[in-house]
Amino acid sequence: MSAVTDAVRVAPPGNPxxxxxxxxxxxxxxxxxxxxxxxxxxxxxxxxxxxxxxLFTYVFGGSMQIGGSTSAVDYKNFLMAGIFAQTVTFATASSGAGIADDMHKGLIDRFRSLPMARGAVLTGRTLADLVQTTVTLVVLAVVALLVGWRVGSQGDTDIAKVLAAFGLLLLLGYAFTWIGALIGMSVRTPEAATSSGLIWLFPVTFISNAFVDPGHMTPWLRHVAEWNPFSATAQACRVLFADPGQSTSHAWPMEHPVWASLIYSILIIAVFRTLAVRKYRSATA
Incomplete structure (x- = not known):
């Protein structure tokens, strides 16, 4: 007796x-x-x-000196680029906590058992966080307009430059989200991810030109602030928004903030995405 078996068709592998x-x-x-x-x-x-x-607008607005001016309006326009950059950066903490929570619940292990691309889980998570950050940034821009922030306070209003500034902000936020992803994959609980995230977020955001002019800092601290990727993006936004900037600086990132912001963000994504995906392959809950 012969048995007839149906040939099993194997689908060719798709484009990776x-x-x-x-x-x-x-x-x-x-x-x-x-x-x-x-x-x-x-x-x-x-x-x-x-x-x-x-708080920064109404509490510190009249006491900060920006470019030789103590005008509350000048400080408000100077401040908003830093607030925007801080907002997209602090989203990193929640991203890391979310990934750590998925790890803690065993969801990451279930994803790893599926025939999925190795980096898809983390990439999908960071993209979702990017959408949330975009919504937050839009709402924050509306609030900033309500409290008196204006684009083009130095007489140069260009919608393309404004959109480019927000694009740089989102790129920085996306880059830092990969740092959060690596932290989330490296700790055991969401609480640990949140705490460890804040440890590096506060120095990055406050040793910068976000809220004060680094020209008033001690020399060594000023150099740290001027070469900070966060500072480059904040300064790039001020240039593109045509708002008041800091005092003259000869540091390359401050002289070419748009290019510096792009380079920093791309490098951060390249390095920390690689590390996070590698950690994803070996991490256990």
Missing amino acids: FVQSVRDSMVVAQRNLIRMSRIPEMIIYGLIQPIMFVV
């Missing part, structure tokens, strides 16, 4: 890049759906930057 993009979009959609079902995640993420805008 296309598969990676598809898998990343699926994971991003999953995270966005989760965010939409927990609106307080977005609401609480908006409260902190709005508080910074109000």
